[in-house]
Structure formats: C-alpha cells, structure tokens
Amino acid sequence: MLIANATLPDGRERDVRIADGQIDAVEPSLSGEPDIDAAGKRLFPGALDVHVHFRQPGYSHKETWETGSKSAAAGGVTTVVDQPNTDPATVDGAGFDEKADLAAASYVDYGINGGVTADWDPEELFDRPLFALGEVFLADSTGDMGIDADLFADAVARCATSNRNAKRSDDAAARAAEHDVTITVHAEDADLFDSSVEGVDAGGAGRDADADLWSAFRAAEAEEAAVERAVEVGTGQGTAVHIAHTSTPEGIDAASAGGATCEVTPHHLFLSREDADELGTYGRMNPPLRSEERREAVFERVRDGTVDMIATDHAPHTREEKDVGLWDAPSGVPGVETMLPLLLEEARQGTLSYERVRDLIAANPADVFDLPNKGRIEEGRDADLVLFDPEDAREIRGEDLHSKCEWTPFEGRQGVFPELTLVRGEVVYRDGEFGDAVGRNVRER
Template sequence: MSTLIVGATLADGRVRDVRVEGGEITAVEPSLDPKPDERVREADGRRLLPGAIDAHVHVREPGYSHKETWETGSKSAAAGGVTTIVDQPNTTPPTTTGAAFDEKAGLAEKSLVEYGINGGVTAEWDPESLFDRPLFALGEVFLADSTGDMGIESDLFSNAVAAAADEDEVVTVHAEDADLFDESARERDAGGTGRDADADPWSQYRAAEAEAAAVERAVEVGADSDADIHIAHTSTPEGVDAAKSGGATCEVTPHHLFLSREDATELGTFGRMNPPLRSEDRRAGMWDRLVEGGIDIVATDHAPHTVEEKDASLWDAPSGVPGVETMLPLLLAEAREGNVSYERVRDVTAANVAEIFGLPRKGRIEVGRDADLVLFDPEATREIRGEDLHSKCGWTPFEGRTGVFPDLTMVRGSVVYEGGTFGDTVGENVREAAE
C-alpha cells in the first residue's frame, strides 16, 4: 500500500507532501492528491526527517547477549528514529573472518531496522574471506588502544589500511596512542569510584593528547595508501582538527557532546568509556565544531553493559554507555531550542553518513531515495528515563535530560515504530539495500 504524508515540515522548513510507494519516496511536492486506496497520514505541523544512520553500534551479539541482542538493540534504534545501525566487530567471535561474518549476519536477521556489519582486524583476521562478504567497512580498528592488538607503528594496521584501500572500503579507526597513557593516574585515584571530577583519573589515564597523536598517525597511513580514513568517537577539539586537516572524516558521540567530567559525581563508573569524558571546555569546543560544520557525523558508540557490570571500581568496570535510542531525541531537543539547525541535525545523522559510507539511496528526503523516515512533534518533549528505553541494559547516562522522540519511524515505507508499538522485522543488509 502506498502512503501519503500530508503537510510535513522538512529540515529546511519547506512544507511538503511526501508519497511513499514500493519502499521508496516517489514524490515530494507542495501538494499531492491522494490516490485511490492510498493511506494518508496527516503531519499536522510535525516535522519529517530522513531516518538516522548510526554508524557505530555495539549490538553485542554473538557472545554477549545478556547485554544486548539484535532484537533489543534494533527496537531501541527504531524508537529513537534510527533506521540503520552499523555493528562493530568486537563480539565473540570477533568479526574478522568470513565465517564470523556469516554467523553475525544470521543473527542480524532479527533486526527491526536495516543494518551494516563492520569487519575487524586482529592478528588472525582473514581479509580475503571478509572482503568477499557485503562488508560495510573496516572498524572499529584499534590503531593504538591498549586493549587491541596494534600499536601506533604497527605493520598490521598499515597492511589493513592498504588492503581496505584496494577494496574501496572505509577504515574506521579507534585512535588513541597507548604510549601516551598516564599510568600514574591509577596511583592518584583514591578509591576507584570515578566520582571525583577534580581527580579525573580515567580521563587523566587516557590522556587527551593520546587522541590527537593517534589521529595524526592514522591519517598519515591513510594518505600513504590513498585510503578513506574515518575517525571514530573523537572526544577532543584537537582530535577533530587533526582529522580534518589530514583529510579524514570524523564522528562525535552524544556523550562527548552533552557530558563532561563535570558529570562525574553523578555518573561514577557509569561514565567510564573509551575515549573518556573530557573537560567542560573541550566538550563546548566539540559542540561548536558540530554546529559550525567541523564534525562530519554523530554516531553513538552504543556500548551497553548491565548495571551489575558497571557497578564496580573505576578500573574494573567495563567501558561504554548505551545511546542509540537517545541520539536523535537529544539533538532534536537542541534544535527545538535553536542551538543547532534541523538541517545540521539531518546532515550529521543521515545525509553525511550516507555520503561517507556509500549509501546513495539513504540520508535525504528526495525522489528515488529509500523511504526511511522519522515523523516527530518538536513541541512534544519528554524526560529521558532509562526505564522507558528499550535497550536490554535498562539504563542511560542521560537520565533526566530532555528529548524529542519520534511519533513514527518508517524503514523503506514499513512502519517499524509508532506510538510505542513496534512493527515487523526488516532483516536486510544495508549494503545490499544500497545496491
């Protein structure tokens, strides 16, 4: 059945009727007459955006389904206006071989939204079998993180970048230089609660300088191979500037946009992530770069852990926070207040993501594009509460903040979320859909 959305306000302020047929947008006009038997949806002053594409999600399955599954993670995405999620490779088994890719792809068929699967790089990775699959990208490749297999001068990283360049694949880099981590921060930590913003042990340990140094090395390696380098979860203005000056694209997470070490007292170990929260000045600098265009995309690094796992000492708690359901609502609340334009929200959550990762049918409300759409009322704000969200982990670092949540989420013309109710699974790989 075709659908006609009447009187929707687009990101640029134009009011348009939008027709959806066969999973794609077939008309965008000031006024359209309904066809016989066409379903008509009145926007009634609401805004319509392209569905968000979250290029950095840790679904956790296989291996850690007690934290998140493709079903729960994709429901959380749909309820937050995210119509495509891209899963990272650090599951068990890691997505470093064709067989591991196939296992994950089978589980991903339970997804309510479209998805991409990133391959990973370890000493055991099998590029030939990975590149034989509909891979979304290489990522999250650990250039210089102490939990990964690579150092900043690793031949493995250089070889992986060269292989990806040959296959025209984007390389998503987790850029931190472990040689610049401050081991003495452990000694200065008086109790490991993570609640002392002045002591700031986790941020001092994973020093801000470690990010910019690794970004600079990543873009150098990328230039040597003529590869497309994308820097994951930049947390400092210096890291963003290094990426852009080196010709790389970069992303920022909602937690690095909206949270800083000033939130440490409230968050405690629930605020531990890699890279860590930074100073309020650096957070403000990241927001300025988002608004002014220096940051390419927002991606959540959705990394759910259970409450029991996070309720540990700072040095024992796992790193990561959930965010796929709250990314767009937080940004829409800022747009509602005039702190960022709706066009900029569209670009950093959809249009730019589609361009960077080669998804020509996604990211904009135009004829011929996939009908991945989000309808919302800018005036319908609500308090964010973990108990109301759909991630299996059941908590959020944005507790008590204001969000604007979607009334309706469509994936290729199918309603996957409306008013608290979920539709049927989609179960199609986004790279195949783009082709």
Template sequence: MLITNATLADGRTVDVRIEGERIGAVKPQLPGEPDVDATGKLLMPGAIDAHVHFREPGFPHKETWETGSQSAAAGGVTTVVDQPNTDPPTVDGASFDAKAELARESYVDYGINGGVTEGWDPDELFSRPVFALGEVFLADSTGEMGIGTELFERAVERAAHEDTVVTVHAEDATRFDRRALEAAGDGIGREGDADAWSAFRSAAAETAAVELACEVGARSDAAIHIAHTSTPEGIDAAVRAGATCEVCPHHLFLSRDDLEELGTLGRMNPPLRSEERREAVFERVRDGTVDIVATDHAPHTREEKEAGIREAPSGVPGVETMVPLLLAAAERGEFARERVRDLVATNPARVFCLPRKGKIEEGMDADLALYDPDRIEAIHGESLHSKADWTPFEGHEGVFPELTLVRGTVVYDHGKEGENGEFGRPAGRNVRR
C-alpha cells in the first residue's frame, strides 16, 4: 500500500509505503500509484490503549473480544492491553490460555495482563507471554482492601525478577469516607446521589496508595505504573517517586459537575473529581507530566448501570472515544497534535517496551490511523461499536478515523460496507508472543 500526501502530527507532509506488515519508507513523493490519497488528512500511529476490560471470559453480555476490538479499531486504537479481572481471573496458566484462545477473535493487536490474587501461580503465568502484572488492586471495586501489602510485595519482587511492569490500581480503602456513602439517597439512575461515590472514594485515598506502591517498587527496583490517576496529588506523587502514570479520558474531560446529568452512569473507580482537580489534571496531561492516556474501558449494560449508587457497577466504556476526544481538543487548540501522538502511541510503546509500535518510521509495524481533522462530529453512544449502547461523552466532540490499519491490514474503513460492515477481518495477535 502507498499512502500519499499525508500530514503527520509534527506537520510534515509525506508519503508512506507499506511493505507486508511493516512501514517500508516515509518520504515525500515516493514513486508509484497511490492506494490512498491522504491530502489534507492527518496520519497518526495506531494508538495503544494500555488499559481495557474486554470482559471475556465470564461477562460476554457486557463485551467480547470481537466487539471490544472492533470498537478499538473504529477509534484508531490498534493495540489493547486487557486486564485480568474476568471470570475466571487471569492468575494462572489455564486461565491465561483460556483468555488467549478467546483473544484470537481480536481485530487489533493485544497484550494480556496477569492478575495477582490469593492463589495466583506466578510460575505458570510467567511461562506464558504475559504482557505485564496488573491491574493490581490495592483496593478492590467494592471498597474493601485489595490483595494486601504482603502479597503485593511478593508480586512486585517477582515482577522485578521477570523485568515486567506492575500496573497498580492505587486507592487506600482505609481512607474512604464511608459516612458520605451512608448519607446517599436511594434514587436510581439520574435520580441517584451519584456525587456520593466521589465523596466516598476520597482523593487522599489515591495519594496514599500511590506513595505505598512506589515505596514497595523502589525496594525491589521494579517498574511501577499507576493506572487511572485522577488527582493532581496522585500524579505528582507518582512523578516524585519515578513511576509512570496514566490518566483516563473521563478524568480529563469530566468532573463532579457532570454527575447531575450522568447519574449512576458516572460511577467509576477512581471516581470523578472536582472541576478544580480536573483542570489541574488536564494541565499535567498537556504539559508532559503525565506519560500516557488510557481508557480503563469497562463496559456495562445501561440496565446494570441504572441502579442505586451503592448497587450500580463501576466503569464506563471508552476505547472508541479516547483518540477522537483528544484530537477534537487538539483542533480547539487545547493540545498540540504531537502531544496527542505521544500520549496515545509513542509513550505507551516506550513505557511497556513495544519497540516496533508507536511511531511512523521505516521498519515499524504498519499500525496507522487516518483522520480528517475537519470532520469534527458529536459523539453518540448509539453510533459506537461497543456492546454498551451508551457513552459518558454523549454530545462531546470527536474526530474519528476514516481508516485503521493493523500491521498493514485494513481492519476498519469508515466508508466501506461489505459482509462485515465497516470492518475487515480479525488481524490481532499477542504482542508478547
């Protein structure tokens, strides 16, 4: 394939030749007839979403590898990293193998994280192509203590021995404000007291857990990555300790001010924070303090989410809207295009050691997404491809890809309709194979 006259994030206009699965050349005016004339279009390296929950095995009514990876491709994401809290959890060889078999349906490349719970089997896990350890919970989704410091220390020591990153869900449940949740009303959906969840899972709980995780990591010289940091204090604690960190689009573009409209659709862990904290997080993402943006794509059905604040499951879908939201912000002048590229592609490849991904250069995997920056459109849940038919970003602006390639294979073509609609064929493989 030859793509001509493409604009890169740094402003250069180039032709890109694809040879097999790799990028063969990136130069102006390459010889040959173009397959894609990208005049006026933005060509980005395929995004790497380092934090998704595709729900299989165990919860296929929420999402499957097929639907989740199609949603990723339709959002310009060409690599995903799936977390282990499925059923069964990915904590040993058999559970890893079962998930790997399901992942053969993926349209995009993927990594499979190994989990850490009582009864995990690190010998079996590390005999498989595990992407990383995590998301390791220092507080689980019900608000109780996670795996405990002793098991966390053992897991970190083993990860350091294996030269593997540990991704940490950092909340200290001992600092949760249970009185805030007890005082919440009994309404459901938009009538519920959704803000009580934000008051319950306090900002101080995040900072304390980040500091603990980094302290344990430093003793073992392990690579610690803090998932979904939601506060400026948590980000700063990670940076001081030399850990890497991610921010999710919902903590970047939404705050507690949106909960009156979202209701229990806006319940997530960590929760939405104040508008003041959101603005401070946004600035740290913009100025280069934060390493990556990842989604924590955690779909539930609308019926499941429209419950009381105590019963509604935590999590929101997001893999399809991450890059579109950031590119729309770039077109508004809130980010440089190069910063978007680094947040979703170049930096995740560096943090998680994916040397052939994240850049548009000769010899790299031909993971590419082509966008028309002038085609800014409103986001609507019913138009997305996840099994969740809703989005917390309803009505927000996005720039969606016209074409997505995974290692040279077209997996999504916005303008094409065939037997599989806009999608090609499953082209994903384990990046750690």
C-alpha cells in the first residue's frame, strides 16, 4: 500500500509505503500508483491507550472486546491495554487465559495486565504473555480490588525478581535491552478520604447529589500521599512504577520527582468540578474530577512534557447503572474513542502542538512500555497509522460512538475524528465502516 503526500506530525510531507504489515519506506517521493492521496491530511502513528476496561469476561452488558475495540479503532487507537478488574479478575493463569481467548475478537492490538489480590498467582501470570502488572488498586474502585501496604510491597518485590524476560528469550542482548515487569498503580490513599462529606454514611441517600460531593469525598490529598508511597516502595526494589490516571499537579510532580512515569486521562484534562453539576452521576469516577485550578495545572504539565502520556481509563457503565443516586452509581466514564479527537482539536486550536500530541499518545507509551514496533512512523515499525483531515472538527455525540454504553462525558464538544485507521497495514476502520478483527497480543510476537 502506498500513501502519498501525507503531512506527518512534525509537519514534513512524505509518501509512506507499507509492506507485510510494516512501514517499508518514508520518503519525500516514492514511485508507484498511490492507493491513498493524503494531500492536505495528517498521518499519525496509531494511538496507544494503556488503560482501558473492556469488561470481558464478566460484564459484557457494559462492553465487550468487540465493541470496545471498534470504539478504539474509530477513535484512532491501535493498541489498548486491558485492566484486570473483570470477573473473574485477571489475577492467575486461568483468569489470564480466559481473557486472552476473548481478546482474540479485538479489532486492534492489545496488552493484558495482571492484577493483585490476596489470592493472586504471580508465577502463573509471569509465565504468560503479560503486558504489565496493574492497575494495582491502593484504594477500592470498581471491582473492590483494593489491597493493603504489605501486599503491595510484596507485588513490587515480585516484579523486580520475576525474571520474566529471561525466561522468554534466549538472546542475552535482547534480554538486557528488555525491561522487567512494570507495576501500574491506582494511587489513592483511602485513609485520607473525607468521611465528613455529607451523605457518605447515609447508605444510598443523596439521590439528587452531583459528582462534586464525590470529588470532595475522595480528596485531592489522597493522591499525592499514595503516589509517594508507591514510588518509595518501587525505587526501593528497583521496579519500574507507572502511576495510572494522575489527576492532580501534586500527584504528577510526586511521580516525576520519584522517577515514576504517569498518565493523565482526557476527563481530568478537559473536565473539572465545574462540570460536575451538569454531569450528575455520570461525572463520578476514581480518581474524581478536581478543581478548575488543578485541572489547569494538570494541563500545563501535559503541555510541558512532565506528563508522559494520555490514557483514557475507558470505564463504561450503562445508563441504567449510572441513573441512580450518587452513592450507588458505579465509578467510571468511557473515553477510548474520543481521546485522540479531543487532543487533535487542541492541536487545531493551537493549545497543544501536533508533536506533543504524537508523543503523548504514541511515542512515549511505546517507549515506557517497551514496544519497539509501535508508536512511530519509521521504517521497520508496525504500520499502525491514522489518517485525518486536521480541519474537519465535528460535534462529539454519544449516539455516534461505538462503545456499548452509548454515552460520553464529552457530549457536545468538538473533536477531529480519523477517516482511516490501520493496524499492521490492515484497514480496521474507514469512513464509518470496520474491517476485520485483526488484533493481536503485543507481548506475543
């Protein structure tokens, strides 16, 4: 396949040739009849979203690998990493294998994380093509997988001594170049939640309350404290720590100072407590929405490169499940299809550069999680590509999206959506139509 005259994220205009699923050449001019004339369009590396909840096995009424991965493909996401709070939870070999069978239905490439609970089996997990450990819950969230300090320390230590890559490769050089298992952490310290918040103990009262009370309850201070603890334990053992969904400037700075990597979600980047009233229970998620002041400080850290990547924490729940009182509603919002469109709209407006967006959604996650075939438009890498018209913004509407939940916290905002998404050279999405479910586990090559 030949894509001609595409503008790359850095502004260079190039022809791109694809062969055997990989990028074969990137040149100012390549011979041959183009399959796609991309004049005036931008070509991006496909986005990696290292934090999704596709809900299978166990909760297929919320999402499935098919619907979640179609939503990803239509939003320009070509690799997703699924989190372990399914049923069964992905905490042992049988749980991993069950999820791996279901994930074969994916339209995009994927990683499968293993979780930590009192009865997890690290040896069985490390024996399998695991993406990373995580998200490890330092406080309860959807799935009630919160763990105590001792178990967390134990999990970190096992990552350091997993020897997973030594087992998986005979080549000493390849072994040395690979990282050991990274631990991804949901960092909130429940001891610092504010139980004086009205309605917390009322067991289902506060039906008319909006998500601002949730933000008051799961206080901002709880993040920084948990990040500090995670980073301290991680550095002590020499284990790479990645902090999931950092939502405060304090949390981001603590991760960065401690040598951990971190991600920010689109909802913490674009929404704040000022939106809580309008969102109602649909604005309840963990960690919760923060003040407008903190949101702006988070945005600044995304712009200046302190934040490593954007990841969605795509956490769909049905409308029926959300349409109850604040204290009964499940936490979480969908986001995999709107992440890149929202960021490309920022680039269109000039508030983030195209190069920064590329780093946040592709180059950095590929580097941090050791995926040398992903994340860049470079000869020899996988042809995971997204083509879009940079001026073609449209209104985001839940009913147009492909997640099973059919709603979005970004209703009515502008987004620049892809026209074409390729996974290893295969068309998985084009102008509203889907190709084949070609997704593969990125740790199985």
